[in-house]
Amino acid sequence: MPGANHLFFHWESLGDLEIGRPNLGMMAPVLVYRLMLYTMRTVLTARFGLAETKRIFVAAGRLAGEEFCRHLLNTQLEFDKFLTELQEKLVEHKIGILRVEELDIDTWDMTLTVAEDLDCSGLPVTNETVCDYDEGFLGGILKAYTGNDFRVEEIDCWAKGDRVCRFKVNLIQAN
Ligand SMILES: [Zn+2]
Known part of the structure; x- marks a missing residue:
């Protein structure tokens, strides 16, 4: 059905990079990624305003986080081992260097930092x-792992003058 695919994201839509890019390979410069990200942000902000644009990026990040978790992480692991695997995958995919600054396993309240963040x-x-996008991405990963909804708020960011991004994570709904 033409067009029907656009309503749903499929991991397979990312394509077979070994067949598709035999010479150029898996990697692309961060500059190119950011060029797409920040031109997209500019165009969306001009059309929909900043608040709605942020909501769009959070929603896209959440979808990406859920799919990233489902396809690249082992959700059967205990939480501490899951976090270790997540840290390794975020480095492997050059997204950033994740650290868990605070964690209350009873309430799922967390403070996470990401250094050398891909976006900022x-x-x-x-x-x-x-x-x-990272707010949504982290929330989506936690949603896919726990089944619960989380509020993720970035409180420090390189663009705010900080050296790492710092995210406050709170459980909003236990399903
Ligand atoms: Zn940031």
């Missing part, structure tokens, strides 16, 4: 947090 590390300081 090195950006000019504009006194705002820009990692809306």
Whole structure:
């Protein structure tokens, strides 16, 4: 059915990179990724305003996080081992260096930091947090692992003048 695919994301839509890019391979410069990200952000903000654009990036990040977890992480692991695997995968995919700063396993309250973040590390300081996609991404990963909904809020960001991104994570609904 033409077009029907666009309503649903499928991991397979990312394609077979070994067949598709035999010479250029899996990697692309961060500059190219950010060029797409920040031009997309500019166009969406012009059309829909900043608040709605942030919501769009959070929603896309959440979908990406859920799919990333389902396809690349082992959700059967105990939480500490799951976090270790997540840290390794985020480095392997050059997304960032994740650290768990605080964790209350009873309430699922957490503070996470991401250093050398793919989206923001090195950006000019504009006194705002820009990692809306990461907020959704981390929430989506935790949703896929626990089945629960989380609120993830970035409180520190390179674009705000900080050296790492810092995310406050709270459980909003236990399903
Ligand atoms: Zn950030």
